[in-house]
Amino acid sequence: MNSYGDSQSPRARASVPGSGASPPDDSRPAPDAYRRGAGGRASVGSASVGSASAGRAPVGSASVGGTTGSARVGGTTGSARVGGRASVGNAPVGGITGSARVGARASVRPGLDGPESPGSPGRPSLERSKAAKKRRRANILTAAAAVVVILLGAGVVGGTYFFDSVELPAAKTEDQSNVIQYGNGAPLAKIGDQNRTVVPESRINKYVKDAVIAAEDQNFRDHHGIDMKGIVRAAWNNFTGGATQGASTITQQYARHVADLKDISINRKLREAVIARKLESQYSKDDILGLYLNYVDMGSGRYGIEAAAQGYFGKSTLTPINEKNAVTPYEAAVLAGIIKQPYPDKISKGFDPTQNPTGAKDRWEYTMKAMLGLGAITQEQYDKRVFPKPKPRSASTCKTCAADTAVGMVIRHVRAELAAMGIDANEFERGGLTVTTTIDPDVQKAAERAGSRSSKTSPMNGKPKSYQAAVIGIDPTSGRVLGYYAGDDPTGYDYGGYLSDDGTKILGGQSPGSTMKIYTLAAGLKEGLSFDSIWNGELKRPNGKEINNAGADPGRICSGKIKFCDLETSTIKSYNFPFYWIADTIGRDKVISAAKSAGVKHMFNDDGKMIDLTKTNASTWGKSFDNEVAFGQYRVVPLEHAEGVSTIVNQGVHHKAHFIKQVKRVNPETGKTEVFGQDKAEGKRVFDADQMSNLTGVMKKIVQTNNRNLDNGREAIAKSGTWEFDDEKDDDVGSGDCWFVGGTPNLSATVWVGGKGNKVELKDNGRDMFGSGTPARIWEKFLNEATDAMNLKKVDFPQRIPTGDPAKFGNGERPPAPQNDCALQLIGIECNGPGNGGPGNNGGPGNNGGGQGNDDQQDNGNVGTFPFNTTTPGT
CATH class of the missing domain: 1.10.3810.10 (Biosynthetic peptidoglycan transglycosylase-like)
Structure with a gap:
């Protein structure tokens, strides 16, 4: 056994004494890398290795240091081959002194310092010029110096101090790219610096x-x-x-x-x-x-x-x-x-x-x-070798990538959902993920063409640069977001989800106006509310203030029946007063609870504070919001509102809106591609089916009233909404947020139009914009194009089932006895004159447009028409 605990090998380590030899350093164990049994280690003292006569000797053996170090001379040319690793103490090697430990075998090139024999084969003649000899000697010395430097460097490598001072870095976990795909598997984007x-x-x-x-x-x-x-x-x-x-x-x-x-x-x-x-x-x-x-x-x-x-x-x-x-x-x-x-x-x-x-x-x-x-x-x-032909080089590694396109906004939502799955930012940066999104490329194009100002066919085209739209299409049967337009800049402001660019927090929202009434109705229907209930539009709030109905002439509201207006007419015409009293009667916390059940998770109070509905309860809601929550005063996130709309469209079955269909990654141990996570098909019923059929039965009439019937006779439901733009410098109250929401049984659609950045006063052809104007046209265009592109099956909503008790709720007066001077009343037909008929025939502008959540149908006596269908104001 030797001093390292290894059995002695034939090429043993030998201690070779010499005048300049240093004793072995037994106090420091040798690194593992040097404990290989492949070769012995000779400790060479002060030996003149270069003095061996190697030039003319036959097959000589040189005695190194006078001991058994056994340095073999390779042949007649003077090639000295050191048979094992040697520790060279102050030894002159080739004429250059250096203190180094040689950690591996070294082969010294022949003929570096042996005398030349005139006339020998391959030797230069004595007649060679002195200049040529000088150049040759310089080259040889330079090369020899280089070899020595390398050998000395190898000695430093073997040096204990230097070896120990260099730490071994941990093996790197190589970064890979993340592949983001459309729902059909087509590439949407590659994220990451390296394609690996x-x-x-x-x-x-x-x-x-x-x-x-x-x-x-x-x-x-x-x-x-x-x-x-x-x-x-x-x-x-x-x-x-x-x-x-x-x-x-x-x-x-x-x-x-x-x-x-x-x-x-x-x-x-x-x-x-x-x-x-x-x-x-x-x-x-x-x-x-x-x-x-x-x-x-x-x-x-x-x-x-x-x-x-x-x-x-x-x-x-x-x-x-x-x-x-x-x-x-x-x-x-x-x-x-x-x-x-x-x-x-x-x-x-x-x-x-x-x-x-x-x-x-x-x-x-x-x-x-x-x-x-x-x-x-x-x-x-x-x-049999034949040079294989590689695939042709493409101009771009990812022609369909999301860089600089609107669909790139989807990526931040993907990252947020991955984080919720447990894949944090660091793991995302390491890459190796294949994420299949829910986005349908055709639906996405339809959303962008309908909502982007840069699209020549969009109703937004030609609008001021300060205007912005958001278009969100969701499969109501699964919650999958199929199309998402929230701005043209994928790294800019997210007008759909108001999500920060790193996907970690929500930055804001918009007032939903009368579209919030769908949750108020859902909450009321759950409590036994009937669409036949009667409400009085002349009643004031407990503080004495009137309930705003956009400055409409009280004599024209509900066709002159303001004191006994039924809820169905109020819903279609979007009057505010019944909804204020519904919240007051059942409790505004139940309205908020219904919104939460449908999918709304955050709301902002008057102070701009975001209230997380998933982490708070009725006591907090009661302190944070007033009864005006029933008709849309308080801001919500459009994407969450779209999720809620989708729940209503899906007859009360909730699916969480999401952007990821499936996540795969390669297992580093097995190399197999494994499914890390995928969406779930199950939904949760949050509202009664009969009550939802009753609600959607009324919402179908809103589509008809607004002349937004879809192509190919597709049945749709909708609700419009507008919230005010209140300029303190101007007494005029205009429109600041305009919405149109709803959809078909297999595709829900939510459209918002508002200010890009700061809130602005919205106009349509010089007049106040309402939800039934530009937003409704965007909604109609998007649904028609998307359903055609997807070749969706034509599906109708369930037949309406009336629910609730008309006498349980309501504060309206009993209607007056019918007049007998009109024979038509005997058979149930109204005798009102032109412009004073039922829903959609209200006879005058401004009855239900504009501020504080009141909606936007400025009718002119013709059912289903409003000024913004033509270029002539008021027609």
Whole structure:
């Protein structure tokens, strides 16, 4: 046994005394990387290695230091070969003194200092000019110095202090790109700086691994991280004017990457060598090869061998050899050849086969021959070799990416949902995810064409730059967001979800106006409210203030029946007073609870404070909101409101609105693609089905009243809404937020129009804008285009079932007895004159438009028409 506890090998470590020898340092254990039994370690004292007569000796043996260190002289040319690792104390090596420990075998080039024999074969003649000899001697000395520097550097690598001072960095977890897809699998975006897919080494195609070893480090399986022969050869070549060579092994290349060693210096090479040795002591060869293959730059913006195989040949390295679509040895050699120089520079065009086919083929030939020499392929395979044709280089790696397009806004919602699944920002940045979104490309295009000012066919086209729209389409049967337009700048303000760019917080919302009434009605129907209940529009609030109905003439409200107006007419005409009293009667907390059940999670009070409805209760709601919550005073998030609308459209069954259909990622241990998460099909019934049929039965009439019947006879429901723009400098109260919401049984749609940034007073053809104007036209255009593109089946809403007790709620007066001077009344037909009829025939402008949630149908005596259907105001 030796001092390290190893059994004595034939190439034993020998203690060679000398005048300048230092005793072994037994107090410091040798690093693991040096405890290999492959070779002995000789401690050489003050020995004159260079003094051995090697030039003319036959096969001589030189006595080094006078002991058993046994330095073998390689032959007649004076090649002295040191048979094991030697610790050289102050020894003159080749005439240069240095204190170093040689950590590996070194081969000294012949003929560096032996005398020349005139007339000997290969020797220069004595007649050679002195100048030529001088130049030759200078070259030899320079190369010799380079070899010594490298050897001395290797000695420093072996030096205990230096070795211990260099820490081994942890193996890197390589960043990958995240692939974001549309719902149909088409690419939506690639997110991440590097196009990489990490795969386990154990499953990588064997031809690929062998080809990389053949091209980059043919001694990979034999060395201990540093190839000394390669270092000497590279140094000689570099210092004698040949092409620059790095002589880095695969382990050294990975060491340089993991330690982020980018500068070109002796110190970097030494640190790289130390880290390489330490890597080899800690990881197996297969582990190191796997780390290397997943990190290496493969050109064309591809990182790692899997991205390269996919990009250049459309194949996966995980497909076993000899199976269909497996990487062939010829393709593997092309991939391996790229590593040497993946990108062109001023000197070389590199070896990317799509950039430099000629150079790539030359490198391929070299790699194929090396593979044959290593036994990685047979002679028959080599003889049948044909250079494979890579996929043509595309102009862009992702032509359908979301950069600078409106659909890019979806990404922040994807990130927010991933975080909720447990994939935080750090894991997202590492990448490797394939996220299939719910977005349908056709529905998305329809949303953008309908809502964007830049679309020539949008009702927003030509509107002031200060105007902004949001269009949200949801599958009500699943909650999947199929189309989402929330602004043209994907990195700008999110006018649909008001989500911050990092997806961590909600920044604001908008007042929903009369569209909030759908929740008030849902809450009332749950308590037994009937659409036949009667309400008095002349009653004032407890504080004596009137309930605003947009300044409408009381004599014209509800066709002159303001004291006994039924709830159905009030819903279609969107009068405010019944809804104020419903909230007052059942409690505004029940209105808010209904909104929460439908999908509204946040509301903002008068002070602008956001109230999280999921974390608060009725006591907080009562302090934060007034009865005007019933007709839309308080701001909500459009996306959450769209979720609530979708619940109503789906007859009271709630599905959470979401953007992710499925998330997959590659298991780093098995290499298999696994489903990490996916959406759920089950919904939750939150409102009674009969009560919802009653509500949607009334909402169908709103579509008809506003002349928004869809193409192909598709049945739809809707609700319009407007909230005021109150300019303190002007007594006029205009429109600040305008909405139109509803949809078909298989596609709900929510449209908002308001100010871009700050709130502005909205106009349509010079008059106040209302929800039944521009928002309704956007809604109609979007639904028609989206349903046609998706070829959705025509589905009708359930038949209406009246519910509730007319006598249970209401504060209206009993209507007067019918007059007998009109014979038509005897058969149930109203005798009112023109402009004083039922819903939609109210006879005068301003009855229900404008401020404080009151809606927007400025009728002119014709059912279903309003001024904004034509270019002539008031027609």
